Amino acid sequence: MNHVPLTNLDYVEFYARKLKQNPEIFIQQKKLIESQMKSSKEIFRKKFGKNFKENARKYLRKIGLIE
Amino acid sequence: MENKSYYIDEDIIVINRELNSLDIFVRDFLDILKKYSEYLIVSGYVSISTGRTRGTEDVDCLSIIMDKKKFEKFFDELKRENFWCYQGETINEIWKYVEAKNSLRFARTDEIFPNMEFIFVDSSRQAKFFELTHPQKIRIADFEFLIPPIEFEILYKEIILGSEKDFADAGHLREFFSDMIKKEKFDEYEKIIRGNLG
Numbered sequence: 001m002n003h004v005p006l007t008n009l010d011y012v013e014f015y016a017r018k019l020k021q022n023p024e025i026f027i028q029q030k031k032l033i034e035s036q037m038k039s040s041k042e043i044f045r046k047k048f049g050k051n052f053k054e055n056a057r058k059y060l061r062k063i064g065l066i067e
Numbered sequence: 068m069e070n071k072s073y074y075i076d077e078d079i080i081v082i083n084r085e086l087n088s089l090d091i092f093v094r095d096f097l098d099i100l101k102k103y104s105e106y107l108i109v110s111g112y113v114s115i116s117t118g119r120t121r122g123t124e125d126v127d128c129l130s131i132i133m134d135k136k137k138f139e140k141f142f143d144e145l146k147r148e149n150f151w152c153y154q155g156e157t158i159n160e161i162w163k164y165v166e167a168k169n170s171l172r173f174a175r176t177d178e179i180f181p182n183m184e185f186i187f188v189d190s191s192r193q194a195k196f197f198e199l200t201h202p203q204k205i206r207i208a209d210f211e212f213l214i215p216p217i218e219f220e221i222l223y224k225e226i227i228l229g230s231e232k233d234f235a236d237a238g239h240l241r242e243f244f245s246d247m248i249k250k251e252k253f254d255e256y257e258k259i260i261r262g263n264l265g
Contacts, residue, residue, distance in 0.1 A: 016239045040180045
């Protein structure tokens with residue numbers, strides 16, 4: 001099928017179709033995940049400092065992830 | 068098999084890619100959990116592990132409720148292996164969540180994301196209990212783990228969860244696994260999932 005993707009779901013399906021035919025595309029996904037995890041680690045270590053857990057729990061309460 | 072993104076090897080779905088840091092986080096957590104309980108990885112990580120390219124902050128893991136003694140050993144081992152629990156430091160702090168079947172979240176020491184959302188299931192949660200007891204094996208490199216049947220995961224996202232992100236995850240799975248998904252499985256699982264709504 002060679003139609004132009006129009007919606008977000010069209011893009012997801014288009015990408016899945018291409019990926020199914022070509023495992024090399026997994027390399028791009030790996031780069032995205034590594035980048036996201038590295039950034040998250042650096043941001044929160046900087047933000048919460050030495051009292052990581054205490055400061056993290058305050059933040060997690062604020063955003064509603066814990067009571 | 069090198070030119071295919073996935074293939075089936077004796078009922079195991081094999082994804083043809085290298086492990087990434089998110090996979091290693093999940094693998095390390097499951098290496099501990101497997102000693103104590105049955106489990107099932109569900110939702111976003113099922114789509115991401117099979118190639119859906121999107122960010123995620125949590126990995127959802129179903130588990131059978133453990134007794135307090137066993138759970139304490141599991142919790143202590145997680146701490147020894149550098150995981151921390153959002154909800155508390157001691158078994159007495161977190162046991163009330165287990166008793167109430169509220170989920171717990173675990174991350175690596177000095178990290179927040181990704182976290183493992185640990186969801187307790189018993190037979191009263193019919194659809195979740197069904198998928199937990201009917202797992203599909205999947206393997207990426209040397210990491211083998213359990214997910215729901217693909218047709219079940221697709222329907223659960225479309226019928227129960229239903230956000231734009233869930234429909235996109237389901238769309239990815241429908242397209243990526245179009246060669247292996249079966250209509251009769253959709254019919255079977257839809258009854259179970261819709262039965263759980265009533």
